[in-house]
Amino acid sequence: MKDVNTENKKGFIKKTGKKMVPKPPRFNIMWVYAGIILLLFVVQWFFNNQTIKKITYQQFETEYLRTRDVEKIVAYKSNDLVVAEVYIKKDRLKDPKYKDVRTEDNLNMGNAAGPQFQFTDGSFDGLEAKIKEAEKDLPANQRTPVTFDTRENFWASWFMSIILPVLLLIGFWVFIMRRMGGGAGGGAGGQIFNIGKSKATLFDKEAQVSVTFNDVAGLEEAKLEVMEIVDFLKNPKKYTNLGGKIPKGALLVGSPGTGKTLLAKAVAGEAQVPFFSLSGSDFVEMFVGVGASRVRDLFKQAKDKAPCIIFIDEIDAIGRARGKNNIVGGNDERENTLNQLLVEMDGFGTDSGIIILAATNRPDVLDSALLRPGRFDRQISIDKPDLVGREQIFKVHLQPIKLAEEVDPKKLSAQTPGFAGAEIANVCNEAALIAARRNKEAVDMHDFQDAIDRVIGGLEKKNKIISPEEKKIVAYHEAGHAIAGWFLEHADPLVKVSIVPRGVAALGYAQYLPKEQFLYTTEQLTDGMCMTLGGRVAEDIVFGKISTGAQNDLERITNLAYGMVSVYGMNEKVGNISFNQQDQFTKPYSETTGELIDSEVRLLIKSAYDRTKTLLTEKREGLEKLAAKLLEKEILFQSDLEEILGKRPFNHRTTYDEFVNGDDDTGNQKLAAENLHPEPFGDSTEPLNKNESNN
Numbered sequence: 001m002k003d004v005n006t007e008n009k010k011g012f013i014k015k016t017g018k019k020m021v022p023k024p025p026r027f028n029i030m031w032v033y034a035g036i037i038l039l040l041f042v043v044q045w046f047f048n049n050q051t052i053k054k055i056t057y058q059q060f061e062t063e064y065l066r067t068r069d070v071e072k073i074v075a076y077k078s079n080d081l082v083v084a085e086v087y088i089k090k091d092r093l094k095d096p097k098y099k100d101v102r103t104e105d106n107l108n109m110g111n112a113a114g115p116q117f118q119f120t121d122g123s124f125d126g127l128e129a130k131i132k133e134a135e136k137d138l139p140a141n142q143r144t145p146v147t148f149d150t151r152e153n154f155w156a157s158w159f160m161s162i163i164l165p166v167l168l169l170i171g172f173w174v175f176i177m178r179r180m181g182g183g184a185g186g187g188a189g190g191q192i193f194n195i196g197k198s199k200a201t202l203f204d205k206e207a208q209v210s211v212t213f214n215d216v217a218g219l220e221e222a223k224l225e226v227m228e229i230v231d232f233l234k235n236p237k238k239y240t241n242l243g244g245k246i247p248k249g250a251l252l253v254g255s256p257g258t259g260k261t262l263l264a265k266a267v268a269g270e271a272q273v274p275f276f277s278l279s280g281s282d283f284v285e286m287f288v289g290v291g292a293s294r295v296r297d298l299f300k301q302a303k304d305k306a307p308c309i310i311f312i313d314e315i316d317a318i319g320r321a322r323g324k325n326n327i328v329g330g331n332d333e334r335e336n337t338l339n340q341l342l343v344e345m346d347g348f349g350t351d352s353g354i355i356i357l358a359a360t361n362r363p364d365v366l367d368s369a370l371l372r373p374g375r376f377d378r379q380i381s382i383d384k385p386d387l388v389g390r391e392q393i394f395k396v397h398l399q400p401i402k403l404a405e406e407v408d409p410k411k412l413s414a415q416t417p418g419f420a421g422a423e424i425a426n427v428c429n430e431a432a433l434i435a436a437r438r439n440k441e442a443v444d445m446h447d448f449q450d451a452i453d454r455v456i457g458g459l460e461k462k463n464k465i466i467s468p469e470e471k472k473i474v475a476y477h478e479a480g481h482a483i484a485g486w487f488l489e490h491a492d493p494l495v496k497v498s499i500v501p502r503g504v505a506a507l508g509y510a511q512y513l514p515k516e517q518f519l520y521t522t523e524q525l526t527d528g529m530c531m532t533l534g535g536r537v538a539e540d541i542v543f544g545k546i547s548t549g550a551q552n553d554l555e556r557i558t559n560l561a562y563g564m565v566s567v568y569g570m571n572e573k574v575g576n577i578s579f580n581q582q583d584q585f586t587k588p589y590s591e592t593t594g595e596l597i598d599s600e601v602r603l604l605i606k607s608a609y610d611r612t613k614t615l616l617t618e619k620r621e622g623l624e625k626l627a628a629k630l631l632e633k634e635i636l637f638q639s640d641l642e643e644i645l646g647k648r649p650f651n652h653r654t655t656y657d658e659f660v661n662g663d664d665d666t667g668n669q670k671l672a673a674e675n676l677h678p679e680p681f682g683d684s685t686e687p688l689n690k691n692e693s694n695n
Contacts, residue, residue: 053101055118057121075121256422257423260313276298319365342375345375480536481532497636499635536553540613
C-alpha cells in the first residue's frame with residue numbers, strides 16, 4: 001500500500017507510513033477546571049450532609065426540653081431570624097424516639113457530634129426568655145445552657161477565602177501564558193509552551209484561496225515562471241523523465257505595490273497542494289532561540305505535507321546580510337534564525353517536495369548565501385507594468401465598477417505611466433467614490449481624471465487661504481514650466497497645469513506625459529533640466545526676485561546633474577567614468593576629482609538656467625497670457641495651451657498618441673514604464689509624487 005498523508009476535517013487521522021490510525025484526543029485544560037469545580041461541590045455537600053431534623057419551638061419545649069434530654073443549645077443569627085441548634089445528651093440518644101437522628105458517630109462521640117434538631121425564633125432575647133420560663137422550676141445549675149455564636153455561612157466564607165483566590169490565580173496565569181505566547185487562543189503560538197511553534201497559516205483543500213492567475217494581470221513573464229513551478233508540482237514526471245529537478249525556491253523581487261503577494265496568493269489558489277503562508281517578522285520574538293525553533297517546526301510541518309509550498313512575505317526581516325552592525329560579544333537572534341533557514345533550505349536533512357516562495361522589495365540587503373542557486377534557484381523580477389500591462393490591470397479592477405460608455409482602459413493606462421498595480425486599484429476606487437459623492441449613476445472619465453490627480457498630487461484643498469501675491473507667483477511659476485516644456489524639442493509634453501493647492505505644501509503643479517523608454521540621451525536630459533528650471537526663471541524674469549517655491553525643482557535638477565557628470569559619463573572633463581557611489585561615507589574618487597565634479601555640475605546647471613532664461617524672455621508674451629489664463633481658470637489642459645501658444649512646433653508623437661490611436665508598432669510592444677511626475681510648487685521637503693523620475 002502506498003504511503004498516505006491525508007487528514008480529515010477534524011484532523012483525527014495521521015500518517016503512519018502504511019495505514020491510517022486515529023489520533024489520540026488532545027488534552028484540554030478545561031477538564032481540569034471542571035474537575036476542580038465538581039470537587040468543590042462534593043466537599044460542600046459532604047460538610048452539609050448531616051442528619052439535622054427541623055422542628056418547631058413547641059415541639060422542642062414539650063418533647064425534649066421538659067424531658068431534660070437536651071445537653072445544650074447553640075443559637076446564631078441567620079438573615080433576620082435566630083437559628084437554634086439542639087444537642088441531645090449521649091445517654092438519651094439510645095432512646096428509640098431518636099432513631100431518626102442518631103448515627104454511630106453520635107453514639108461514639110456523644111455531644112461532640114450534632115446537632116440533632118434545629119428550630120428558629122425571632123430574637124436572642126426572646127429565645128432566652130422562653131427557655132428560662134420553661135425551666136423556672138429547676139435549680140440554676142440544672143438548667144440547659146444557651147450560648148450565642150457569631151457564625152457566617154460556611155459555603156460563602158469558604159468560597160471567599162479559598163475558592164475565589166484560587167480561581168483568580170488560575171485566571172491570571174492563563175492570561176499571562178496567552179499573552180506571552182502571542183495569541184489569544186490555543187494552537188501554535190497560543191500559549192507559552194507553543195511559543196517555538198510555527199505561526200504559518202495553512203491553506204489546503206478545506207481552506208483554499210480563491211485568487212487564481214486570472215486575477216493577476218500585467219505580470220505575464222512572472223506568471224510564466226511561477227506557473228512552471230505549479231505545473232511541476234502537479235505533473236512532476238513531465239520534468240523528472242528528462243532528468244530535471246524541482247527548483248528549491250523562487251524569490252519575487254519588485255517595488256511595493258507591484259503584486260508580489262497577489263502572485264503568491266494566485267499560486268496558492270492554482271497549486272492544489274498545501275500552502276504555508278507567513279511573514280518574515282513571524283520568526284522574530286523576544287526570546288532567544290524562538291526564531292530558529294519556528295523555522296524547524298515550519299519545515300517539519302511542511303515535510304509531513306509534502307509536496308507543498310512555503311511562502312515567506314517580506315523575507316528581508318530575517319534574511320539580512322550577516323556580519324553587519326553586530327554588537328561585540330552579543331547574540332544576534334536574526335542571524336540564528338537565518339542560519340537555521342539556510343540549513344533547512346539546503347542541508348543534509350532536506351527532503352524534496354518543498355518549494356519556497358519569498359517576496360521582498362529590498363533584495364540588496366539579503367544575505368548572499370540565501371540568494372545562491374540551490375536555495376533560491378530563481379529570482380523573478382516583478383517590475384511596474386507597461387502600457388499593455390496597465391490596460392490589463394485596469395480591466396481587472398474596472399469589472400466591479402459601474403462605468404459610463406466613454407471609459408476606455410486603454411486611455412487610462414496611457415495616462416498613468418509609472419503606476420503600479422496597487423496605485424491603479426486606488427485610482428479605480430477613488431473614481432468610484434468621487435462619482436458617488438457627485439450622485440452619479442455611473443463612473444465617467446472626468447471622475448477618473450480627478451482620481452488620477454488625487455493619487456498623484458494629493459487631496460485638493462480649495463479652501464486653502466492664499467494671498468493674491470502668492471497666487472500670482474504660483475501662476476507665473478507654473479506657466480514658466482509649461483512654456484519651457486512646450487518649446488523644447490526633447491522635453492516631455494505637458495498634459496495639465498494647475499494652481500489649485502494639493503497635498504501638504506504644494507500650491508500648484510504641472511503634469512507631463514513622458515515617453516516610455518529605457519534610454520535617455522544628453523539632449524533629453526538637458527531639455528528636461530531646462531523645463532524643470534522654468535518656474536524659477538519665470539519668477540526671476542517677471543518679478544525680479546525668487547521664492548522658495550522651486551525647492552523641489554532644484555533638488556531634482558541637482559540629482560540629475562550629478563548623475564550626468566559622475567554616473568552616466570556625460571561630461572567631457574570628467575570623462576567616461578562612473579562613480580556609482582554605494583557607500584555614502586566613503587567616496588570612490590579623490591578630493592581633486594570631487595572638486596571637478598562639483599564645478600562641472602554648477603556649470604551644467606548654470607548653462608541650463610541661462611538657456612531657459614533666454615527662451616522665456618523670447619516667449620514673454622506667451623508667458624503673460626498663460627499666467628493670466630491660469631489666474632482666471634486655475635486649471636489648463638493641453639488644448640488650452642494650443643489655443644494660447646499655438647501648435648507645438650515639433651512633430652513627435654507621444655507614447656499616448658501612438659498607443660491610443662492604434663500605432664501597431666508601438667501598441668504591441670512591452671514598453672518600460674517611467675513616471676507621471678507633477679512639478680510641485682511649495683516649500684516642501686518631500687516630492688509631490690513618491691515615484692521620482694528625470695524630467
